Amino acid sequence: MKNNHNNGKAKKFGMVIDLDKCTGCGSCMVACMSENNVPFKADETDKRLSITWMLVYKLNNGKSHPDYDECYLPRPCMQCEGDHGHSPCVSVCPAVATDYSHETGIVSQIYTRCFGCRYCMAACPYHARYFNWWDPAWPADMEKYLSPNVSPRMRGIVEKCGFCFHRYQLAMDKAYYEGRDELEEGEYQTSCTQACPAGAIVFGDLNNPKHAVHKIALPDSKHGGRPKNPNAFRLLERLGTNPKVYYLSSRKWVRDSGDNYRPDEK
Amino acid sequence: MDLDSALWPKGVQRCTFPKFMIGITVVSVVLVWGVYAALLCWFKGLNQTNMNDYYGFALWIWADLAVIALGGGAFFTGFLRYLVKKDELKHIINYAVLIGFICYSSAQLILGIDVGQPLRGWFIFWHANVHSMLTEVAFCLSCYFVVLCIEYIPLILENRQLDKVPFFHHLGHNMHGIMAIFAATGAFLSCFHQGSLGGVSGVLFGRPFGFREGVFIWPWTFFLFTWSAAACGPCFTILVTKLTEAISKKQLVKPNVVDLLAKISGWMLFTYIIAKTVDTWYWAFVTVPSKGFNWAFFYSNNDFYGTWILWLEIVICGYIPALLLITKKTRQTNSTLWIAIILASIGVCVNRWALVLQVMAPPVMPFDTWALYIPSWQEVATTILPVAYGVMLIMISFRYLPIFPQERELNPITN
Amino acid sequence: MFPFSFEWAWDMSHIVFMGGLWYALSIIGAGLTYCIIKAAVDTLKGDAGTGDHH
């Protein structure tokens, strides 16, 4: 919660997901699971007990055939900054087990610190946080594929997407080793971004005008990062969460599905 | 002479020891069932519950908030007795403290089961995030629990046998001497943790049903919770007192004491429920519309939550008991008093339910769906566990401790 | 909770919160200590200990 003063190089990593391109194939979900040592169990059909840091939602326009239409919407953690400097989850965590980094704009989760009160889950309107209801288990030889860069989580704690933060650390280590203190845009990309067959996910520093995310979403820093691109929107912007994931859609109903509107506003 | 009569308070009659033990056994069965469920949750993990990623806060958190609200009788009666100097209340304060003690220890037990990593539970103190309402809850709640212990210990020390030990006698005496200081500290702590429990959902700006505006860092629910606990806690104290009287078949507290507490509660409840009405109105017509919701959205399109819950909470369990309690006639009529205190106790529980479970239920993302939840037997058992524990503690305390100072006077032993 | 834990900060929110907490704790602690010491002293003084509490 420390308000570290930006040293001029503060990053604000964010994502732009093009929903026109997203085909709902689910690669991002599996890319995330395989990168982040996400556990699995025999029955994963109760989606409210299924750990999916990245989750593809299926939206529809609520109409009947032939006007019926669907859209797929991948939902990672939004890494909310909060309109008033408070992420919904960070401010409520009683043990500082989740924190907002002013250096990267990423909301971290410290697994060994979390004691599983789940207040953060109640706070997150995106349901991006998941609880380990069970002990994780990797049957047969599957423990062998676990990545040493991400620690497997024990039972009884909360976990979530952290924009593959370990990749940022690895990239920074490499950069320091090579005598640089800045990363190239491509050096730090999340696993889902990398895998997406449609290339629908673009990842980078929203503060950097040279990065694609900035160029596409055109975040308006004067207005809480609201996108200036007319096709771009963020989920539940009206709640004041100030998320760092932007969506693009050329379909109005899809953009309208991103937030709540009273009947008299429609 | 009964087996344990030497331990009874002076000059009172108690049921026979075997009868007492039968009662204890019955309650123990329930207790063991609850303990078994608790052990399952600790050893197998929270997969034993029906909670899920949408319902991270569920029955247990509701039970926590509810028992703490009901236990609010302790701090408020203490406040009235020691700080406002309503002297009559000394005849009921012991019981209020005992009920508070039970409620608060229960709450901590439930929290100990509820967290995913109980062995790390102390991180909430050690690595405290002072911005979190839960941290405030944890600190004030445990500190206040210490206060309740301090208030309860002298009562234990008053046991006929313990009192014979000079040190205990003096300790009890001295503690009584400065009880006002403890009570004041307790009231201060209590105001904050009751309030911060209210803040728990009030600060969730991602959950429009729970979210409230407020002053500084405190949402309106912060104040409403303290207020409602002060209003309904004493009602619960009266309710349990009257239940104890009914079960023990004797009067334990003089009517004027009950009447005074009921009257104060009535006015607290009346003012609270007006504030709650205003709060609800503001929430419905200012807060949620600004976030794109129509208030009716939160009461429709699902199988359970309808506007009935509003009526139940605000009118049936709010205005009705408030009016019954502030009206002298109904307050002093046994039947209407019963109705009023029962309704008030239910009312505060319904309020806590809405602000825990209903907060989790409605979809926030427009493409999401309602989430409803039915607790597992393990959750129910562990929630009943503290009830059994409370009953048992009351049975033991009532039998061996001079909880009701007026009992001897009201029930002279005739033989 | 303590100044040596890393999430501690000397900012307003910590001062207010922890100030309140430690204040309350001190009162409780001091009160308890007083009672215990006084009880010990009273016991040693050999008071009969028959006085009524109320």
Add this chain to the structure above:
Amino acid sequence: MKIDRRSFLALSIGSTAGIHLTPLPWKLMDDMSIWTQNWPWTPVPQDGAASYVNSVCGLCTAGCGIRVRKIENRAVKIEGLPGHPVNDGRICSLGLSGLQLLYGGTRVKTPLKRIGERGAGQWQKISWKQVIDEISKKLSEQRKSGNPQTLGAICNSDRGTTSHLLNRFLTVYGSPNFLRTPSVQSSYEIATTIMNGSSGTVGFDLENSDYILSFGSGLLDGWVSPVRMIRAHSIWKDKKARVVQIEPRLSHTAAKADQWIAIKPGTNAALALGIAHVIIKEKLYDKNFVEKYGFGFEEWKDEKGQTHKGFKQSVLENYTPANVAEITGIDVAAIISVAKDFAKSAKPVALCGSGDGGAPVNLNEMMAVHALNALKGAINNKGGLQIVPNPDYILWPESEMDKTASKGIQTERVDGAGGKKYAQARSLLNRLPEVINASSESPLQTLLVYNANPIYTMADSVAVKEAFSKIPLIVSFSPYMDETASYSDYILPNHTYLERYEDSATPYGSVQQLISLARPVVDPLFNTKQTGDVIISLAKAMGGHIAKAFPWKNYRACLEKTLGDKWKTLAEHGYIVAKKDKAPDTASAKFDFAAQAVNTDSKNDAVAPADFKPADLDGDVTAFPLVLIPYDTMRLASGFVGTPPFVIKTVGDYILKENDSCVDINPQTAAKLGLTEGNKVILTTPKNKASVRVHLSEGILPGLIALPRGLGHSAYDKFLAGKGVNFNALYAPMTDPVSGLDMTWGVRAKISKA
């Protein structure tokens, strides 16, 4: 000191208080929390040096390049290989979870010999030496009986050295019965044989198309080359190419398409001809292409001098938009506008083969759609279909044949492919159960199964199992305990694709000629063997001319020799893109609108591109008022590889709920049947019945039920087995009278409350 009650009390209270003043409780508290952070049953992955190995994915036939991240000798992550022509760094969910198959609990760890009843799961471990000995002896005996054609093999592909080795083994043994798993490519092959006179395979230059008219092809649902198709889709979005999806259910492809045309299932051919009608009538077709390359567009004379109606005339007479509208249930206006859009586009293409392309399509539809492409010159032109020559780098010397072999190889194939009736077909695996079940003694006495799981993937599971039960010896090479492996007599487990060398030739659907090399990412975990090595060993054990036909020391030597100078590049780079020929020589061949090869009077089943022959479904309409259609999703593998746990996890709860498959059904139909969301129902077809749940969807036409493919496994582990229903168990195949391939697009069904 006397211990009385008072001092005891004082002592206990004092000591309790005392202990709390020592650091002990605090230390214990700290220790306990540290313990929770290091629970021994929560693994801590070992760290080490990271490295990458480039290889090729082997989980479908698309041949995507992969790079696998390793920590020391453990593979920890599969990623797409940047720059690879198929996937350029991108990867699908199945490819991503390959490590769960490698390290998972479904591996066959050593050669196994069945000891109990077939399928009972009782096995005996057996050494490689002994198993080769036993099988080669059995094969030698079988051969001595003079019927070498009773040896058969099933394989998912006829490309690459391992398949070639297997095929070569069959040839020198004396059997023509190399059976390839059918797919939409089989249909395309036949269509190009008939209409283009070419034996090449079809490549789809979709990245360059600007109008994609898809007759149910699940371009975004796993069709042919899943990652490449999704990449192409993004290109279409960028350059505003238009996609029109024609199918009765709103698949992901349909949802992403610019236009979804919900058509009555089984009437695609009629719509294609209706569109052709408009194009011809409005003279919007590519006159240059049709005149230069087309045959049979106008009136034509056959060899006997008989005059036949041209494609043009037939279409104009019979397929007016009004007629077609009635057949297909699509608006006349929509037919006309689609036709015009298609015709007016610069580089349009029409595609067929539904779902993920795992099933063939009826020849009638295939030819009608192919004719549409011809009308717009979308054949061998940019953005259209390209006839790609078959890969030709495997150049082994002709094998020496003995008498038995020469005789055996001359016999007619067991499936009838290439025979009198199904002259154009190369392989008709779908006919195998029918043929076996029709004869008292199975025409196949020994069956080798490589990279295939026919017991799961073939239609009419009951009949398939019956047929397999009649084959005396089944040998599976599967690295996983799949349905067919479970039902075999011997399992000779192959290395998984991450443990072996293997070449992967031009993936189906690719326009480029490509060779990729899979190489061991990790050392083999178990006592498994590359199937190529096993075949070479078997051949050597058989001796004689058979051994001679396999002069290589082992598979690796064979591969290196075969690839010659390409080996070095492949070993370094992972793949080679062959230089593009100027223009495939097939371009000069005529495009036969008349399909003379199959459209002759001498044939009863004659079929012309300009005819729509409605195929009737199995079952009685009154008893089975609904039609069940299958659908594919990227989140379920329906081929020879089972869906790994990660991918199953991504499956929506409207597809799989607990252990039940969910069927899509229109709310109108559901209302008529009194069903609501999530109801458990019994789904009955003429073949079988199953318990499923109902999922209401506006994205499906009334009267239909759609069931996802890829569920209902009985083999594999608890993460897959017993979940849902296998569509293949619910229907019987319908043999296309001309191509011989299965042409089922659905089956009649009914549902009743459970």
